[in-house]
Amino acid sequence: MKKFLLNAGVQKIFAALLAILFGLVFGIVILFIASFFISKASYPMDALYTIVTGGLRFSGLKGLGIIMRFMSPILLTGLSVGFAFKTGLFNIGASGQFVIGGFVAAYICIKWTFIPLEYLWIVGIxxxxxxxxxxxxxxxxxxxxxxxxxVISAIMLNYIAMITVSNLVSVIADKNNPSRTMPPLSRIPTLGLDKIFGNNTTDISIFIAILVAILIYIILERTTFGYELKACGYNRNAARYAGINDRLGITLSMTIAGALAGLGGAMVYISSITKVFDSLLTLAPEGFDGISVALLGMSNPLGIIFSAAFIAALKNAGPALSRSGFNEEVVKIMTAVIIYASAFSLIFREKLVQFFTKKGAKK
Amino acid sequence: MNTDTMIFLIRNMVPFMIPLTIVALGGMFSERSGVVNIALEGIMVFGATFGIFFIYFVPDLMSPQLMILAAMGIAIISGVLFSWLHAYASINLKANQTISGTALNLFAFAFHDFLARLITKTGTEGVSFKNVFRIEKIPFFGDIPVLGDLFFKNVYLSTFIGLGILVVASFVLYKTRFGLRLRACGEHPHAADSVGINVNRMRYWGVLISGALAGLGGLVLIIPTTVEYTGTVSGYGFLALAVLIFGQWKPSKIFLAAAFFGLMQVISNSSGLAFFTSLGINKYFYQIVPYLTTLIVLTFTSSKSASPRAAGEPYDQGKR
Incomplete structure (x- = not known):
């Protein structure tokens, strides 16, 4: 038991679960306070039940399909942010990379009709x-x-990317129908998943995203290349001393992170989700969800699979909250609190180690 | 470029430049004490939320200038209280400062929308308010030719408060014992500790000052530039971080950097002006100009960065 609790991986999972618990408790408090102000609100516990079931109590299997659909883009932006974290960088620019990737994918799938339609989505990706x-x-x-x-350059690039795409969108827009969706044949295939879940937005993107997560895990934990990138993150100078090209390492880390977020963009924009590159100038929220996903998953690619599912379920629960009279911001506040609590994981783990070893945390 | 265009640009850059200066100075206090505050954006939103709610609920009880002062006070207090969360996480709990800052940013946006939907009559996240705070003309100074037109007519109280903060901030940082101690904690906390300075307390001061200034900056940015607050400060908190880096963590340079970014923002907003349409440059270029110039400027100024050496690292007494 003691050995089990001193395992770093187990501790990380405990810390994440504790953070979630903390967020839920805070959510209950917020719901109770808000219920005094909202006349049409039903019981706070009813809203909490909606949240913990991820809204599935209303939508069932169809909702599960929607959660899987929400999950794939934020799993990839989460991997993007998490990969950068592992290599000592903070990629707050996933939003810009996401929208540029999405635009290019959409452009290819609409304009490059010289490629056979059944392969077009692969080229788009x-x-x-x-x-x-x-x-x-x-x-x-x-x-x-x-x-x-x-951080600063990525934030500037977020805005530049957003403005660029909103200026370019007229190139692929349909004049009669500005909020066009992808032609069905050039979308990511569904392989019958849409029938199973009774929801035409569910496709194989979730499996692509999970495969990529496993691939990133292997690169980071099982290859020399990944080890070198992580070494640059731990200590740039030490890495250089060990003969690693630290500049190349940093450049490649950010490039891979950007590629992952770009892939996330493709998952959204060449699917049947009606999401438009509208002229409304707002940063793509998927990029910022990616930060939450990565932090909750402790930047571990396998952890990120679960945290993406969790955050996607919360997102699905948000709109369903209105049935109990609350607005969906409650869920966003809870997410923020969970992230804040997950920042404490270090101290939590130190305390745990102190508790179980006589000599305390210091090695 | 004729004088009218020039006067227009200078007059209009002030509403952007003042909040940028205030918030970047806040960031300076935090980073100089050794804590990276990426939550400036969220603290701005949080401060503006409470300041604007105050203006929303007590419209006619007091004179406009008194009301804006009270709103500023509220923005400052809420900024301090909110930044306390960041201070607690990053100083007491030695948490990753980026994570805690990101959490504060997420929280501030969600919290504003939540609160606004709850208590505005319309139930939307936009909170509209009447802008009655502009001062037509300041007696005596407004009569000075050119300068009077530029700086003393149709101004906001916040402009002068911002300049006051700049002066006080440079004095505090360079001429007081407090400032010297604060800087020591950001450069070499162990050395500071060894001569009896309470590193954690100094860092608390740094973060809380940054919270006060960021909260104030959020309100000061919103009031002259819009009449409906929707819970966003459009990336100005992050732009303030860029100003801080471009300004090399020094008050006077921060002011110049903020002026530069203010000018770029005005150029970006005034692509319709006769002078700019005559240049025949695409609208797209004007839209990206503040962000693109930031990138370019940082490309050429970051290599000799004077960032506080211990910024971003939790202080661990046992670590040597």
């Missing part, structure tokens, strides 16, 4: 990966060679 990677590359190069803080 590759295009998104490359485009997102290029956006990440800019941040990476600036960080590695010009010492530009990657």
């Amino acid at each position: 590759l295009g998104a990966v490359i485009a997102g990677g290029l956006v990440g590359l800019i941040s990476g190069l600036l960080k590695a060679y010009r010492n530009v803080n990657e």
Whole structure:
């Protein structure tokens, strides 16, 4: 038992679960307080039940399909942020990489009709990966060679990407129907999943995303390349001393992170989800959801699969909350509290170790 | 470019430049004490939320200038209280400062929408308010030719408060014992500790000052630039971080950097102006100009970065 609790992985899972518990408790408090102000609100516990079931109490199997659909883009942006975290970088630019990747994928799938339709989505996905990677590359190069803080450059690139896409959207827009969806044949295939879940937005993107997560796990934990990238993150100078090209490492890390977020964009924009690159200038929320997903998953690619499912379920529960009279911001507040609590994981683990070893946390 | 265009640009850059200066100075206090505050954006939103709610609920009880002062006070207090969460996480609990800052940002947006839907009559996240705070003309100073037109007519109280904060901030940072101690904690906390400075307490001061200034900056940004607050400060908190880096963590340079970004923002907003349409540049370029110039400027100024050496690292007494 003691050995089990001193395992770093087990502790991380405990810390994440504790953070979620903390968020739920805070959510209950918020719901109770809000119920005094909202006349049409039903019981707070009823709303809580909606939240913990991820809204599935109303939508059942169909809702499960929707959660899987929500999950794939934020799993990929989460991987993007998490991968960067593992290599010592904070990729707050997933939003911009996401939208550029999504746009390029949509462009390819609408305009490149010279490619056979059944392969078009694959080309679109590759295009998104490359485009997102290029956006990440800019941040990476600036960080590695010009010492530009990657957080600031990524935020600027978020805005530049958003404005660029909203200016370019007229290229692929349908004049009669500005909120066009992808032609069904060039979408990511569904392989019958849409029939199973009775919901035409469910497709194989979730499996693509999970496969990519496993691939990233293998790269990070089982290859020399991944080890070198992580070494650059732990200590750039030590990595250089060990003969690792730290500048190349940082550049590649950001590029891969960008490619992952770009892939996430493809998952949304070449599917049947009616999501438009509208002229409304707002940053893609999937990029910021990715930060929550990565933090809750402790940046571990396998952990991120579960945290993406969790956050997707919360997102699905949000709109369903209105049935109990509450607004969906409650869920967003809970997410923020969970992230805040997950920042405490270090101290939580130290305390746990102190509790179970006589000599305390210091090795 | 004629003088009218020039005067227009300078007059209109002030509402952007003042909040940027205030918030970047806040960030300076935090980072100089050794805590990276990525939550500036969220604290701005949080401060503005309470300041604007105050203006929303007590419209006619007091004179406009008194009301804006009270709203500023409320924004400052809420900013301090909110940043306390960041201070507690990053100082007491030695948490990752980026995570805690991100959580605060997420919280502030959601909290504003939640609260606004709850208590506005319309039930939307937009909170509209009447802008009655502009001062037509300041006696005496407004009569000075050119300068009077530029800085003393149709101004906001916040402009002068912002300039006051700049002066006080430079004085505190460089001429007081407090400032010296604060800087020591950001550069070499162990050395500071060894001469009896309470590192954690100094860092608390740094973060709470940044909370006060960011909360104030949020309100000061919203009031002159819009009449409906929707719970966003459009990335200005992050832009303030860029200003802080471009300004090399020094008050006077921060002011110049903020002026530069203010100018870029005005250029971006005034692509319809006769002078700019005559240049024949695409609208798209104007839209991205503040962000693109930030990138370019940082590319050429970041290599000799003077960032506080211990910024971002939790202080661990046992670590040498």
